[in-house]
Amino acid sequence: MLKKYSVIFALLSTSFMAHAVSTSELERIVTAQGQLLTEYQQQITDLEQEVDVLRGQLQETTYKLDQTIERQKSILQQMAADSTTNAASSSANQTNNQATESSTTTGLSDWKPTGNDKNDYNYIVSFILQGKEKKNAIVALQQFVKTYPKSVYQANANYWLGQVNYGLAQKNDASYYFAYVIKNYPQSAKASESMYKLGLILLEQGEKVKAKTIFQQVIAQYPKDAAIVNQAKQQLANLQ
Template sequence: MKPNTILAALMLLSGSTQVWAAPAPVSEAANNPTPGSIEQRIAQLERMMKTRNLLQIELQQQLNLLQDEVSQVRGVTEEQSYKLEKVLQRQRELYQEIENRVSKVYDQSNTASATAVNPADASQALSNDLSENEAYDRAVALIMQDKRYDAAIPEFQSFLTTFPNSVYIPNAHYWLGQLLSIKNDDNNALVHFKKVVEQFPDSNKRPDAMLKLGALYEKLEKTDLAKQILNTLISEYPSTTAAKLATERLAKI
């Protein structure tokens, strides 16, 4: 064999070897991903799950805080409502006690007179007779200081007999009406309240006596008389506390 022929054969063999050792196409590599890329995707998913779990925990904590705040607000509201109801109940009890026993709070420094009059009218409501003042003061003290209501009744009755022309006569009738009302002696209480209303038009006790009359008439189921006296009270003494109470009572009849 010629040398040139041998050389050509060797070159062909060398070229075929290089072709057989060529790398695989790019598309084939894409269909078979490396282990490193799968691990990265798994790690990314884990991070996403972890982030979502953290957000859920944070939202749950915020929800728990809101629920606690709502519970606290509800508790405060219920407590305030309870306290308010207790205050209102106490006010009703105090009003009932005043309604049953006395018509006004006597806040004058001179409790000896114990008459609910304005300072400007004091000269017309006080007597110059020392024994008369003492008798009246003693009867009033049994109510205002000693709370001896049963004992006060004969004291006022004796006062009416002993001092028939006293300036305290309308007050004495009014107190007797109050005391007899406490004892549920409604008919005799009516007599004394009516005397204040009918015989003493200038007395400062007249509007209160009218209010008491209305209450007694209502209690005795004399509704027409109750409405009549209460409307008269409102008409004649519109700016008084008695008139306001009469308005409230009329609304319930």
């Protein structure tokens, strides 16, 4: 009988020890999981804060672009009063005569739209590419965008307005035209470069945070434009 009780006692002791070990292991696992959960929650909180910061920077940049566009609208409105050519009402003879006159013009100072947007665009840009008559080129391009509001060269014309103004250190005007291209022609071939140039202007004005946001947008929105993306990445690397 004593031997029987001894066996039972031994079995109960073994069961108790196994239970104790199992409980201790469970507590350790629960504690470890609790620590992991706390770390994950902290990481999520940090990421949410970073997203909020980027969102705020993007909203501020967008607001500044809209302000710039509104401030500079008077330029185009003024051109409406100065424009003396109505391409839509010009007769075929007048268009041909004006085209002939344009081809013999020696400069942009007395240039007027001919009714042919492609010829007029190429004519104006030819002076820009040669680095000639920059101020006259600005006036001519402004006449162009007013005369041909539906032209396929609208995005390019506004881009060149940004470029020429930038070359003349008129950075506020340059910002307006680059922003105009970004907002109104986001799918054009000049949109990515316009956004990049806008980032450069912000950087030159000491707005490093806003410039960084713009360069990040270039990479995100125009990943297929390898040349511009590489330049944006280089600028971001310099800002680190």
